Amino acid sequence: MIIVGLTGGIGSGKTIVANFFKALDIPIYIADDEAKRLMAKSKVIKRKLTALFGEDAYIDDALNKPLLASKIFNDKAYLKKMNAIIHPKVASHFKRWVEKQESLYVIKEAAIIFEHNKEANYDFIITVIANMDVRISRVIKRDHSSKSKIETIIKNQMSDEEKIKKSHFVITNDNLADTENQVIKIHQSILKHIKKLKN
Template sequence: MIVVGLTGGIGSGKTTVANFFKELNIPVYIADDEAKKLMVRSKVIKRQLIALFGDDAYIDNELNKPFIASKIFSDKTYLQQMNAIVHPKVAAHFKRWMKKQKSEYVIKEAAIIFEHNKEADFDFIITVTANLDERINRVIKRDNSSKSKIESIINNQMSDEEKVKKSHFVITNDNLEDTRNQVIKTHQIILKRIKNLKN
C-alpha cells in the first residue's frame, strides 16, 4: 500500500485538504485525532501517562488536557517522554488501519513528519501552505487563541520553506476552489506514479 504523508504548519488547512481527498474516496488517517482517542482508550497508555504525569493526568476517565499542557509548557522533556509513549502505539494502530483499506493509496495526516525525521515512512509527502495572516486568523477563530500565542507556535515550527524543499507536492490553501483543484491534480499525479511503479 502506498502511503502519502500530509503535513503543514498550524492553520495551514490540513483538515480542509484531507476532506477534499476523502471526497475522492481516499482513506485519511488523522494521527493527532487517533492519538487523542488512544490516550483515552488504551489501558497501557493510560497507565504510562499516569506514571509520567501523576494521577491528575486523567479526570473522570478523560485526559486532563489543561494539566498536561501546563506540565509540557514548563518542562519540554515531558513532551518527549509523552511522545515516546504515544507515538509507537499510534504507528501500530495506523498499520492495522491501513491493512483494512482497499484504495490505491492512503493518506496519513501528521503535523510533524519532518521534525521527527519520519520522511522514510512515506512514499510521497504533501505539504499544505497558506498565507501567514490567514493562518493566524484561522487559528484565532478555531481555538479562541491569542495572536501572540499562535505566532510563538508558528515560530517554533519548521518553516514552510524548509517543508516545501523536502516535499513531493505542495498545496497552497488560500482559496477553497483553487485548493480543491490542486487536490484533484495531485491525486491524478499520484495515481499515475503508482501505475508507473506497478509497470
C-alpha cells in the same frame, strides 16, 4: 500500498485538504485524532501518562488537557517522553488500518513528519501552506486562542521553507476552489506514478 503523508503548520488547513482527498475516495487517517482516542481509551497509555505526569493526569477518567499542555509547554522533555509513549501505539494502529484499506493509496495526516525524521515512512509527502494572517485567523476561530499564543506556536514549528524543501508536493491553501484544483492535480500525479509501478 502507497502511503502519502499530509503535513503542514498550525492553521495551514490540513483538514480542508484531507476532506478534498476524501471526496476523491481516498482513505484518510488523522494521526492527532487517533492519538487523542488512544489517550482516552488505552489502559496502557493511561497508566504510563499517569506515571509521567502524576495522578492529576486524568480527572474523572478524562485526560487533564490543561495540566499536560502547561507541563509540555514549559518543559520539552515532557513532550519527548509523552511522544515516546503515544507515537508507537499510533504507528501500530495505522499499520493495522492500512491493511484493511482497498484503495490505490492512503493518506496519513500528521503535523510533525519532518520534526521526527519520519520521511522514510512515506512514498510521497504533501505539505500544506497558507498565508500567515489566514493561518492565525483560522486558529483564533477554531481554538479561541490569542494571536500571540498562536504566533509563539508557529515560531516553535519548523518553517514552511524547510518543509517545502523536503516535500514531493506543496498545496497553497488560501482559496478553496484553487486548493481543490491542486488536490485533483496531485491525486492524478500519484495515480500516474502507481500505474507506472504496475507496468
